[in-house]
Ligand SMILES: [Cu+2]
């Protein structure tokens with residue numbers, strides 16, 4: 001399935017909103033109806049399709065269950081964002097399996113890569129999910145008065161958690177003319193701030209991106225990668241990392257090293273899931289749902 | 293204990309005639325690097341040209357061993373998988389893990405001792 005067919009397949013909702021990749025490289029919603037006063041979307045992360053270890057012997061099933069639960073939401077989210085590590089080893093068959101499951105979402109899907117999706121290069125990832133035109137894969141779009149930015153901080157293979165000059169320059173331009181009261185939501189895989197650098201849970205040049213974001217009244221940064229929920233605030237910027245759909249990792253500093261954490265099955269389901277986010281007149285409401 | 297020292301003795305005994313027969317083609321030697329607790333062990337491996345290097349992932353997390361000059365790449369090596377490659381080219385090959393770039397190592401490939409003096 002090529003990118004346009006994938007977007008076509010998952011890019012339609014019952015409310016008639018389609019997401020298209022615009023010529024400027026931004027994803028812009030085309031709404032048929034009146035503009036709602038609020039927006040709700042769902043974040044999922046770290047599905048690691050292809051992982052077969054004791055920490056979760058069926059990651060396809062837990063992603064599938066997550067999709068079922070999102071599809072059962074009485075009010076469908078405007079979109080679902082997957083913040084990376086869709087696959088475990090970037091293999092084409094793993095991307096295919098992931099798309100089979102994610103393709104069942106009723107809401108449109110926005111995807112960005114994690115480091116597990118670009119092992120050996122970015123070709124398999126872009127072949128699976130497409131690439132925003134005119135950029136290295138990062139993009140932004142507006143919906144219901146909110147400005148959404150999707151960053152990629154896993155493309156430099158010798159430094160994990162790096163945006164790079166090209167992307168930082170793009171971000172500065174993207175934000176330059178926006179009013180400070182525009183609510184901003186930023187997506188990216190690796191946490192943008194120094195959450196736990198000892199385990200590589202940081203973006204080396206993240207502070208530069210945060211400096212561009214600091215002048216806005218309300219910024220929400222949503223990341224994945226660490227397979228657990230941790231929230232943090234710096235000025236007007238609020239950060240939330242997400243649970244995985246695949247397996248948990250230890251809390252920072254509670255083990256010698258990061259990596260898949262083996263827990264009993266009933267506890268596992270309490271550590272996997274998705275997050276609903278609502279922005280209502282500038283206020284951000286974050287709701288965690290687990291598979292328990 | 294007795295058994296293992298018997299094996300060690302046997303190996304020593306075998307090694308002597310092998311190195312003495314300098315004109316006969318030597319059996320290809322081998323070496324192993326472990327991906328262990330998010331590190332390459334040993335971090336620096338020095339081998340003779342023609343050595344088969346096996347890389348073993350001991351961790352539950354996936355890793356790669358990716359040469360900076362792209363001369364070799366394990367690609368994603370899942371937990372407990374192995375990969376091997378014969379290093380023929382002389383040189384120093386720095387590599388790292390794409391998933392955890394703080395994991396770094398070097399493989400130094402030297403001229404095979406048996407070919408010394410012939411070149
Ligand atoms: Cu690694």
Ligand SMILES: [Fe+2]
Pocket residue numbers: 046048084085114116225226227
């Ligand atoms: Fe992950």
Ligand SMILES: [Fe+2]
Pocket residue numbers: 085114115116189224225226
């Ligand atoms: Fe990750």
